[in-house]
Amino acid sequence: MTGVLMRGGRVRSADGRWCDAIAAEQGVITWLGDAADAPAGLAVRDLDGAVVLPAFADAHVHTTMTGLALGGLDLTGCGTREEAMKRLAGYAATHPAGVLLGTGWDESRWPDRAPLTSADVDRAAPGRVVYLSRTDAHSGAISTALLSAEPGIAHETGFDASGLLALDSHERARKFAYASVDPVQRRDAQRRTRATAAALGIGCLHENAGPVISGTDDLADLAAIARDEPGPEVVTYWGGLDVEQARELGCAGAAGDLFLDGSIGSHTAALSRPYTDRQITRGILRHEAEDVTEHVIACTEAGLQAGFHVIGDLALATALTGFEMAAVTIGAERVRAARHRLEHVELADEWLAARIARLGIVASVQPAFDAAWGGPDGMYARRLGTWRARGMNPFAMLESAGVALAFGSDAPVTPLDPWGGVVAAVRHRTPEHRLAGTAAFAAHTLGSWRAGRIDDSGALAPGMAATFALWDDPDGLVDTLLADEDPTGRAYPSCRATVVRGTVVHSST
Structure with missing residues (x-):
């Protein structure tokens, strides 16, 4: 994209204004505002009424x-x-x-x-x-x-x-x-995921790889495809304690699915009290706080993000104790500046949330989990009892505590579906955990891009990357969400095109 003015649509600027035109050159936004005030000398394209929004980023994908x-x-x-x-x-x-x-x-x-x-x-x-x-x-x-x-x-x-x-x-x-998946099948699968994501307005995927999830060959193939072929950007994470290996693999961090525990559904998330429907277990804690401390220090000194998979409250508390000991050792400011991450963070109370915020840790969360398993009759309630289940996925409380939120799907656990994730956060099955539409949209755009240490995407403003999606929204879901109104019953927009750093990676026409 070189010197292009796109006009005749509705463009959402970073400061919340609606404009009708946007200009970009060499993959960077150069101007946005009213078409009557647009700079001259640019090639002109008609948006034909499309809604233009920053592209989504999915902060947790396999x-x-x-x-x-x-x-x-x-x-x-x-x-x-x-x-x-x-x-x-x-x-x-x-x-x-x-x-x-x-x-x-x-x-x-x-x-x-x-x-x-x-x-x-x-x-x-x-x-x-x-x-x-x-x-x-x-x-x-x-x-x-x-x-x-x-x-x-x-x-x-x-x-x-x-x-x-x-x-x-x-x-x-x-x-x-x-291991039965051959390299051709593997690369075909990776291309299929990227194409599907692009068609949903997703401009970035955070790949959560690791020794127990995929493997180094899988990660190398994906990185090569992302480098050489148009499509959503890919930020890679290696879920192992070997920091040097993560660096050699070109990963943003030794993080992601580095498991401190398992899941609620499989009775392996580490809890402070036993499961209601299986009293003989509190799940499995895979690492101790001292392991977390050592890892956080090593990652911080290597310039990488550290992170862990934490679902149960015991796993989360253990992780935070480890982070806090690292902050004492190398300095709290260094830990905060590293933008470390925790994945899932499903069972947090106000005390744990305050500790996350103090450490500057990003909470990479999945609103579709609540949509699938939350509520008084859902799987969480059966596993944990109704009272504990009400505390699951407390997005509003995390936001109020000052925790930076990043939204993802954990696909294939739940599907790639960014609008579904935004709506699930707004329509949380536990009303006190609901986010406003603007906050939920920001968590799936700017918040998720920033979680991957990409600071020039996730909002539309001069100097930011020309990474955005064009939407047809006949039912008005976008306006409803961004006015912080109830989106119930409104159909999702359809993606007309997705652009990543000036390159069209999806077009429905």
């Missing part, structure tokens, strides 16, 4: 797994185990060779609320090597054939003879299953 789900066996939305297994059987019939990979099943939505087992999988796909990830990606079901092919799974923590796996056994099974 790119390859998302692409495989988009093009493969996705069990999301199956209302019964029978429906899920019928879908598996059909997929197996059309894919007669190789390992069968699937994701998205959620027994909390089924009438019997019992998870999948090897017996279920074997009946649907007899003799096949099958791995089916639960929706949260923290447990999964495997076939007998997969266990026979990798018998060491049975000796790992979290193994159950039913074929439902968690913890180390699940990670080993997942690693074995995904």
Whole structure:
């Protein structure tokens, strides 16, 4: 894009004004305002009434797994185990060779609320090597054939003879299953995710890679595609304690899915008190505060972001104790300036939120989690009891405490769907946790870009990157949200085009 004036639309400026024109040159916004006052000598393009907004950034994505789900066996939305297994059987019939990979099943939505087992999988796909990830990606079901092919799974923590796996056994099974994805399939999946994101007005993806999630080859392929092919920018994170490895991989941080705990749905998130529906456990804490301290210091000194996956309140408190000890050692200002991150932060009280804010840590959160599992009848309430579940995903309280919020999807756990995320935060199932529309939109744009240390995107102003999306919004959702009004019942806008640093990466025409 060189010297272009786009006019005849509605452009949302960084200061909240609506303009009707915007100009950009060499990938940078040079001017915006009323078309009558536009600089001369620019090529003119008609916006034809489009709403122009900063492109979204999704602060937590698993790119390859998302692409495989988009093009493969996705069990999301199956209302019964029978429906899920019928879908598996059909997929197996059309894919007669190789390992069968699937994701998205959620027994909390089924009438019997019992998870999948090897017996279920074997009946649907007899003799096949099958791995089916639960929706949260923290447990999964495997076939007998997969266990026979990798018998060491049975000796790992979290193994159950039913074929439902968690913890180390699940990670080993997942690693074995995904090793069947060849480089061509992997790159195709990555391109599919980027194309899907671009078509949703997303200009940046934060890839949460790591030794138990994907692997170095997967990350290297994605980084090369993002560097060489048009599409959303990709900020990469490596979920391991090896800071030097993260730096060698070109990552922004040794962060993301560096697991301090697991998930509520799989009973592995680390809690201060036992699960209501499984009193024998409080989940699993994978690292101690001293480990966090050492990691935060190493990352800060290396110029990288540190971060951890924390869902339960015990995991969050442990992480914050570790960060605080690091701040005592190397100075609080250095820790704050590093813009470190915590992923999920689902079970925080006001005391924990104040500690997050004091340390300048970004909370990378997923509003779709509440939409999927919140409310008095949701999975969170069954796992934790109604009272504790009301404290889940307290976005308004975090914002009031001064915590910087960044929104993401954790795709494929929940779909790439930025407008859905914004609306979910505004329509939180617990009313006191709801954000205003302007705050929710900012968290999915400026907040998420800044979480990846990209400060020239996420808002439209001269000098900022020409990274924006053009929307058709006949139902007025944008105006409703940005006026902090209730968006209930309004249809989502459709993305006409997405532009990243002056390059059109999606066009619906």
